[in-house]
Amino acid sequence: GAGVSQSPRYKVAKRGQDVALRCDPISGHVSLFWYQQALGQGPEFLTYFQNEAQLDKSGLPSDRFFAERPEGSVSTLKIQRTQQEDSAVYLCASSFPTNTEAFFGQGTRLTVV
């Protein structure tokens, strides 16, 4: 597609619920990143994929967070047993190749109630 697409745009989850956030990167982009942005803050790195390989997951805040990119294109960020502190905007970005300009999606705003 023309840009990075994320869905859903908004998600309200009850505490304890599992959620799945989807990212469609720009076609052909090798690198895919997930970031978390709390209100009033800059985005913070969560995880990085090169094709289907998850090369860095050091930013994932807990083992409740899991990301995958099984075929090297679409990626899913899953959060299990959501908690209020998970409320944030989750941004996906892609680039080709790594360390060139990154293009960000519109984000998914997750609110845990």
Added chain:
Amino acid sequence: KQEVTQIPAALSVPEGENLVLNCSFTDSAIYNLQWFRQDPGKGLTSLLLIQSSQREQTSGRLNASLDKSSGRSTLYIAASQPGDSATYLCAVTSGTYKYIFGTGTRLKVLA
């Protein structure tokens, strides 16, 4: 550990003014520096990318400069317009793929 700071945190100017947004980083061994714009409730829009070997980039009314040795970048916006109102974020990569972001400058241009 790389840290990125943006000053000021918020800025309000009348339409037509030229303005400068500042970004500083603690580790000068960066690969790229990128300026983004973020509108409320939206994702990030890339404005300018400066590679470590470059000193500045220009796009329309925007000019970004980079001084690696002093750990600083500035984003200059000429003849500001109400449509420029947004949060401006700077981010660096330091030889890895991770972007380290500042907390942004919230700009409001008054008509």
